[in-house]
Amino acid sequence: MTVQERAGSVTLGPVLFNWQPEKWRDFYFRIADEAPVSTVYIGETVCSKRAPLIEPYYAAVAERLAAGGKTVVFSSLSEVVSKLDRKLAEQICTAEGFLVEANDGSALMYLKGRPHHVGPLMNVYNEATVKFLAGIGAKNICLPVEMPAKSVGALCEATRDLDVSIEVQVFGRQSLALSARCYHARAHGRTKDSCRFVCEEDPDGLTLSTIDDRKFLTVNGIQTLSYEYLNLVREVPSLRKMGVSRFRLSPHTLDMVGIATIFSGVVEGKLAADEAAALLEAMKPDAPFANGFYHGKPGYTWNTASVH
Amino acid sequence: MPRSPRAEPPASSLRALLQNIPGFLLAAAPLAVIQPILSRIASHVATDRPELFARLGVHARKRFLIDPTDLPFVLVLSPDNNRPHLRAYRRTENPAHHAAISGKFFILLDMIDGTLDGDALFFTRDLRVSGDTEAVVALRNALDDFEGSALDSVVSSFGPLAKPAALAVSALRSMQASHRHA
Amino acid sequence: MPETYIRPELVCPAGTPAALRTAVDAGADAVYCGFQNETNARNFPGLNFTPAELEQSLGYAHARNAKVLLAVNTFPPAGKFELWRDAVDIAARLGVDAMIVGDMGVADYAAKTYPNLRLHLSVQAGASSPEAIRFYCQAFGIKRVVLPRILTVAEIAELHREIPCEIEAFIFGNIGMMAEGRCSLTNYATGLSTNMDGVCSPAADVHYEDDKEGNLTTRLGPFMIDCFAGGENAGYPTICKGRYTCSASPEAYYAFEEPVSLNLSALLPDLMRAGVTALKIEGRQRSRAYVKAVVAAFRKAVDDVMAGNAPALANLLALTEGHRETQGAYRSKAWR
Numbered sequence: 092m093t094v095q096e097r098a099g100s101v102t103l104g105p106v107l108f109n110w111q112p113e114k115w116r117d118f119y120f121r122i123a124d125e126a127p128v129s130t131v132y133i134g135e136t137v138c139s140k141r142a143p144l145i146e147p148y149y150a151a152v153a154e155r156l157a158a159g160g161k162t163v164v165f166s167s168l169s170e171v172v173s174k175l176d177r178k179l180a181e182q183i184c185t186a187e188g189f190l191v192e193a194n195d196g197s198a199l200m201y202l203k204g205r206p207h208h209v210g211p212l213m214n215v216y217n218e219a220t221v222k223f224l225a226g227i228g229a230k231n232i233c234l235p236v237e238m239p240a241k242s243v244g245a246l247c248e249a250t251r252d253l254d255v256s257i258e259v260q261v262f263g264r265q266s267l268a269l270s271a272r273c274y275h276a277r278a279h280g281r282t283k284d285s286c287r288f289v290c291e292e293d294p295d296g297l298t299l300s301t302i303d304d305r306k307f308l309t310v311n312g313i314q315t316l317s318y319e320y321l322n323l324v325r326e327v328p329s330l331r332k333m334g335v336s337r338f339r340l341s342p343h344t345l346d347m348v349g350i351a352t353i354f355s356g357v358v359e360g361k362l363a364a365d366e367a368a369a370l371l372e373a374m375k376p377d378a379p380f381a382n383g384f385y386h387g388k389p390g391y392t393w394n395t396a397s398v399h
Numbered sequence: 400m401p402r403s404p405r406a407e408p409p410a411s412s413l414r415a416l417l418q419n420i421p422g423f424l425l426a427a428a429p430l431a432v433i434q435p436i437l438s439r440i441a442s443h444v445a446t447d448r449p450e451l452f453a454r455l456g457v458h459a460r461k462r463f464l465i466d467p468t469d470l471p472f473v474l475v476l477s478p479d480n481n482r483p484h485l486r487a488y489r490r491t492e493n494p495a496h497h498a499a500i501s502g503k504f505f506i507l508l509d510m511i512d513g514t515l516d517g518d519a520l521f522f523t524r525d526l527r528v529s530g531d532t533e534a535v536v537a538l539r540n541a542l543d544d545f546e547g548s549a550l551d552s553v554v555s556s557f558g559p560l561a562k563p564a565a566l567a568v569s570a571l572r573s574m575q576a577s578h579r580h581a
Numbered sequence: 582m583p584e585t586y587i588r589p590e591l592v593c594p595a596g597t598p599a600a601l602r603t604a605v606d607a608g609a610d611a612v613y614c615g616f617q618n619e620t621n622a623r624n625f626p627g628l629n630f631t632p633a634e635l636e637q638s639l640g641y642a643h644a645r646n647a648k649v650l651l652a653v654n655t656f657p658p659a660g661k662f663e664l665w666r667d668a669v670d671i672a673a674r675l676g677v678d679a680m681i682v683g684d685m686g687v688a689d690y691a692a693k694t695y696p697n698l699r700l701h702l703s704v705q706a707g708a709s710s711p712e713a714i715r716f717y718c719q720a721f722g723i724k725r726v727v728l729p730r731i732l733t734v735a736e737i738a739e740l741h742r743e744i745p746c747e748i749e750a751f752i753f754g755n756i757g758m759m760a761e762g763r764c765s766l767t768n769y770a771t772g773l774s775t776n777m778d779g780v781c782s783p784a785a786d787v788h789y790e791d792d793k794e795g796n797l798t799t800r801l802g803p804f805m806i807d808c809f810a811g812g813e814n815a816g817y818p819t820i821c822k823g824r825y826t827c828s829a830s831p832e833a834y835y836a837f838e839e840p841v842s843l844n845l846s847a848l849l850p851d852l853m854r855a856g857v858t859a860l861k862i863e864g865r866q867r868s869r870a871y872v873k874a875v876v877a878a879f880r881k882a883v884d885d886v887m888a889g890n891a892p893a894l895a896n897l898l899a900l901t902e903g904h905r906e907t908q909g910a911y912r913s914k915a916w917r
Contacts, residue, residue, distance in 0.1 A: 177711075180710075196706070196707070199713075214684065216656040217658060218686070219687070220686035237768045237774055237776070242660055245658075245660030246660075268760070268763060269760045270731070271729075271910060272838075273917060278829040278836065298827060301823075304826075307804055310827070383772065389768070389770055389772040390768055390770075458627075516871040518866075521815060523814060532788065532789065536784040539868070540627030540628045543596070543599065
């Protein structure tokens with residue numbers, strides 16, 4: 092099967108923030124029942140300390156999603172350093188019967204040789220890397236958020252004949268950096284070991300502003316994200332033409348079912364991109380949209396000009 | 400925490416030393432006297448170290464204001480390999496430039512000569528940079544690839560004047576070293 | 582009985598051929614450098630080597646028993662892979678002692694095309710666990726891993742027992758707060774990527790403003806990164822060393838890290854005991870003056886340890902960012 096023949100679909104990335112476990116569960120229940128998405132990624136990708144909080148609900152959430160016709164993929168921890176991190180990575184990657192998305196090299200150690208996904212926090216920038224990963228079992232690769240359109244197009248073109256689908260994040264705050272240090276804890280004068288889960292106060296992350304009071308970044312534990320929300324709804328048709336078949340939304344405390352419905356309409360060609368953009372504008376979070384990376388511009392910027 | 404002491408030597412001893420070295424260091428000298436020497440330095444560097452221009456790339460055509468804050472004049476360097484020039488201006492003339500580097504004379508001298516680290520000088524606020532930062536970084540890196548001492552190379556290019564000039568420079572250096580360790 | 586150590590390799594930075602000679606003369610066992618393009622993570626104006634300069638430098642280093650390691654450690658975006666492939670080809674032809682790689686595609690190409698070319702895994706690959714390192718070793722025949730600056734000495738010792746390759750660890754210089762190879766902050770603010778273009782806070786987007794009161798404001802693109810009062814030591818305008826405010830801290834604070842430099846001279850014996858066999862000094866973008874001072878100081882410190890003496894801890898504070906130094910993550914987990 093070539094990429095061109097692949098049906099396009101919307102996917103939902105893992106919740107990156109520390110949501111109350113019951114809220115987390117109910118969010119996925121609603122997604123399972125109502126959202127027009129093909130694949131849902133679940134699991135804790137940011138902090139191994141948070142993982143036990145949602146673990147009790149994994150089974151129920153996975154079952155409900157499957158019943159809703161969604162493919163469930165477990166997304167692995169992105170920064171694996173401590174014993175706890177390593178144990179979590181091993182648990183996720185060696186569990187029988189689940190598809191796993193690798194977010195760091197340790198996951199690949201476990202997953203190579205069997206079908207798996209590769210997440211956007213892995214560095215897959217070129218055709219040589221895609222070919223290598225396809226050779227060890229990658230079936231779907233979500234590209235890094237900073238990839239410009241030109242490179243996405245070239246990558247799709249060069250990997251057309253491989254049995255790998257290409258996925259791109261099209262909505263939600265953009266992950267910009269990972270660290271071993273917890274910046275949520277630091278903001279509250281604590282350390283990662285003594286954090287007392289202070290990140291739960293910020294379900295869409297903690298905003299950092301510059302000294303001259305410009306909103307700039309978003310802190311989520313060891314992760315730093317953009318303040319702006321990525322919105323590539325106008326670019327979906329171009330991405331489709333390039334050969335991208337999967338369009339990832341990153342969850343926020345917004346109406347994600349509504350947002351998924353809009354993106355799904357565009358991916359399926361039932362909704363014009365301009366119309367979709369207007370609908371999203373009306374649902375806008377309390378922060379601007381950005382699409383700079385795609386256009387080869389600074390990631391915080393909003394560009395209306397077409398790339399082609 | 401004490402900052403690296405780089406106290407200025409007394410004006411009289413500084414003057415005494417400067418009297419022995421090439422005229423371009425003479426603050427009081429008319430610019431007309433200084434200028435031929437500066438031009439000599441520019442053309443010497445251009446012929447002696449052509450690879451400097453490869454490192455500078457597009458920045459070779461830019462104008463760098465070099466401002467020794469403790470002297471009454473400023474220099475404008477335009478490394479352009481076809482027509483390199485180094486020109487002195489009275490500070491009040493405020494000559495046009497793309498980028499400016501300022502600091503005390505000794506500090507600039509030792510940085511150009513590869514004995515002080517530009518980044519460290521920036522961290523301690525002994526060096527100030529404004530304007531086209533990329534051009535300054537390119538110039539700093541290009542100069543840093545200068546084999547041996549750039550200053551010695553220039554000094555030796557002065558022919559018969561080289562020996563007294565070299566003596567003066569080494570005297571300057573030891574004076575500076577003693578102040579650094581003071 | 583005095584402890585005996587395996588003699589570690591002192592791995593030193595060079596941004597120019599002159600800096601490379603300076604490092605070799607000051608006692609470097611190995612010098613690492615890069616080409617004048619985006620194939621390495623210090624793609625700064627006026628810096629780095631042409632193939633001809635690399636060839637001459639190899640001659641200089643080898644004549645003095647020093648090795649030359651070439652960093653080809655960035656991530657080629659699709660459509661530009663050729664530039665990285667050329668860098669690998671040139672490195673193999675000139676006979677560099679090892680190549681430092683980060684991208685899986687580049688590593689795969691090098692391993693398959695030049696099976697005798699020694700590969701080191703760059704810190705840019707972000708391999709921070711035994712499993713990740715083993716994966717790279719098995720896939721590409723990696724001989725040495727450069728560890729991210731996020732592990733404690735105790736964790737390094739444990740890791741050493743679980744991996745099949747040598748360990749290189751940073752001992753001095755700029756301390757990157759974000760996991761290397763996993764940071765798009767520069768691209769977010771400037772449109773140039775650390776991973777794809779090899780730049781971090783590119784000078785073209787850096788702006789310094791001195792005001793009349795003597796305050797120094799530093800900006801990256803449109804974003805204010807810090808403002809230093811007169812006399813206060815300054816730092817590079819990198820996003821991860823800036824001061825910001827947030828709801829938990831209305832007073833501007835260093836949200837990620839303060840402008841400090843890593844200095845592990847006091848931990849050298851511990852690192853060597855933990856199994857670190859290559860000690861790396863950061864700073865290809867720094868001057869010859871820096872290279873000379875830092876390499877000479879660590880040459881002496883390592884020789885002291887090998888001779889069974891306590892290392893004379895040279896004062897390198899003058900060369901550090903913000904004039905402050907730290908042991909970062911290496912001492913304890915409280916850093917996290």
